[in-house]
Amino acid sequence: xxxxxxxxxxxxxxxxxxxxxxxxxxxxxxxxxxxVIPDDADYARDRGWITEGEPFDPEAIESGIERRASDxxxxxxxxxxxxSSDEPTATSTNNVVRAIxxxxxEIGASVVFIGSENAGSVIAPQSSVGSPVANDxxxxxxxxxxxxxxxxxxDITDIDSTIE
Numbered sequence: 423x424x425x426x427x428x429x430x431x432x433x434x435x436x437x438x439x440x441x442x443x444x445x446x447x448x449x450x451x452x453x454x455x456x457x458v459i460p461d462d463a464d465y466a467r468d469r470g471w472i473t474e475g476e477p478f479d480p481e482a483i484e485s486g487i488e489r490r491a492s493d494x495x496x497x498x499x500x501x502x503x504x505x506s507s508d509e510p511t512a513t514s515t516n517n518v519v520r521a522i523x524x525x526x527x528e529i530g531a532s533v534v535f536i537g538s539e540n541a542g543s544v545i546a547p548q549s550s551v552g553s554p555v556a557n558d559x560x561x562x563x564x565x566x567x568x569x570x571x572x573x574x575x576x577d578i579t580d581i582d583s584t585i586e
Contacts, residue, residue, distance in 0.1 A: 434537030443495035460514035
């Protein structure tokens with residue numbers, strides 16, 4: 423069994439990687455961190471990989487994201503896929519989704535951990551990889567929708583609680 427974590431460095435992706443690393447330790451399973459980098463400077467800017475005016479440098483982006491992933495899960499295997507916009511009708515997000523699904527199949531992922539605030543929503547935004555990756559039946563999906571801020575214990579109710 424291999425656990426796959428698509429990772430873009432966002433808070434939700436970091437939380438998904440934390441969860442996958444915990445599961446990997448408990449189950450003694452390999453965790454693979456996958457970063458997909460399209461040849462699209464706007465995509466990189468939208469994700470905060472580069473700032474306005476900063477040159478698009480895939481090697482620097484890869485190095486920075488790998489460092490962030492290693493801070494969260496040093497034992498994980500890091501993998502990068504670069505995708506090009508060779509199809510005139512495909513968006514960078516479509517290309518990222520295809521790469522994630524292809525790699526999940528190649529490594530025989532049993533669970534894909536996705537950090538997405540939109541996965542499972544009725545309306546799936548065009549820029550989210552969560553919903554299309556979750557639709558693949560070859561693997562289970564663990565969706566992290568909250569970055570892990572503290573929760574007030576009074577906001578949590580026990581299903582069999584007698585307190586009303």
